[in-house]
Amino acid sequence: MELRHLRYFIAVAEELHFGRAARRLRLAQPPLSQQIRSLEEKLGLRLFHRTSRKVELTPEGSAFLERARLVLSHADGAFEFGRAASRGEAGRLTIGFVTSAVYNLVPDILREFHRVRPKVQIRCFEMNPEEQLIALRHHKLDVAFVRTPVREEGLESMLLAHEPLVLARSAGEGEEAAGGPVRLADFKAEEFIMLPRTLAPLYHDLVVTACQRAGFQPRFNQEAGEWQTALALVAAGLGVMLVPESLRQWRRPGVVYHALRTRTGELSLELVWRQAGPQPLVEAFAATAKVVAAGTRGLSG
Template sequence: MELRHLRAFVAVAEEKHFGRAADRLHMAQPPLSQQIRRLESELGVELLHRTTRKVELAPAGEVFLERARALLQDAEQAKEDAQRAARGEVGKLAVGFTGSATYALLPALAAALRQQLPGVELDLRGELLTPAQVQGLTEHTLDLALLRPPVKRRDLTIEVVVTEPLVAVLPQHHRLAERTEVPVEELKTEPFVAYPSHFRSVLHDAVEQTCAAHGFKPNVALEVAETATLVSFVAAGIGVSLVPLSVTRFAVVGAVYRPLAGDPTRVELALAYRHDDASPVLARALEIVRHALTTTGV
């Protein structure tokens, strides 16, 4: 059963006239009559009663008209769905965010993706360390990640989008909280709330390298994986820490952020995705995220 035969039948049934139906379909009347006869032959029933003056639906035609309209509507919807899928407007997308970028970027990027891809089912996961995101990408549980390089995987594309300095986060009543800038060496005797070492946190290494460049190894009082928890523990007076500038978007009562004196260490934020992923949804999401990142002010 061909769609063109269904369209021909519906046009004749609705116009009740072969000539008008042929005009509606932009075709000659003889081929239209042939299509109707072929459809009746295929079904083994008479769909139309024809006279020299008019065309009327046979009982079988009345039933078949309703089904034919539904089939044509389903076919048109299937066509539209396929075209939307090819444009990356429908499907699923799982996005991971490193903890230190969750609060600065996730709300803005989630809003942009939901607004521009309303037909895409989004799975947004915050507070993920870089190793967990790399694992998610390689295991196909994530499609896109915002993580901290370096990442040494040949199967992943790493696209640096932001470079930002480390800043100090201090308890509100800390002796250095009144400073406009904090010299890193002034933190030598302070207890640190640090990102975990055993998960190979990129920020853990960046903080250690910063301290080493100023002649000391941080005295780690506590290790935590989640940035929100880290800042909360600092606010509670457990220690101090160094975090990327974007974390300053996360306000916690009792914690203050201060720039580091001199030329502070800078860390990168990158988009990561499988470079053999040809998903149209991913391609559209990358366009949206790249554009949104230019307006976040990170």
């Protein structure tokens, strides 16, 4: 049985007239009658009572009509879903991201993509950079937001944004969260809080280089595996920390942020995906990310 047989049957069942059904289907009447007889033979059912004056559904035909409409509706929906997926308008997109990326640009990209492509199911996973690259290679992620520049065969990347580091320190009583610009060298006697290099190698090296250029070697007395944990340690007065500027958005109580008078380098945010054949969803997401990034501070830093 083919879907066309169901369409023929439904037309006859709704018109209760072979001639009108044939005109509706743009078929000649004899072939239509032949197709209905063939369908009845395949089903082993009599679907219609036929007389010279009228056509009526049998009880079996009425029951089959309900199921036929349901099957055809599902099939039409599947066809439309497939066509939408081929245009990047439907399907499922699996996204990886590093924690610091969610404080600024990534939510804006996700919001805009969901607005323009509401039929796409989005699944997001928080991962460190190495975990994301492994997941991309094993087809467990479609795209990834990473801080580390990726230049790897089989992967394609696009720079979305870069941002400076700011200094986070414990706030005094009643002190505002935003402080004035400071010199990094003025904090050489402080102990620094850091993420493990295994989790954020580029960030770790950037902090060390910034301190060395300011004339001192940083002393790391605490490590934390999450930005939120690290800033909680800063709030507790256990040390200072250089963090991406976008973390200001979190507004952690007890933490003051200072811009640095001398820029110490910048962290990039890149979108990475596999190089493959046509990937309508990935291509649509990358295009949205590019537009959103261009409309924010993005590439202007």
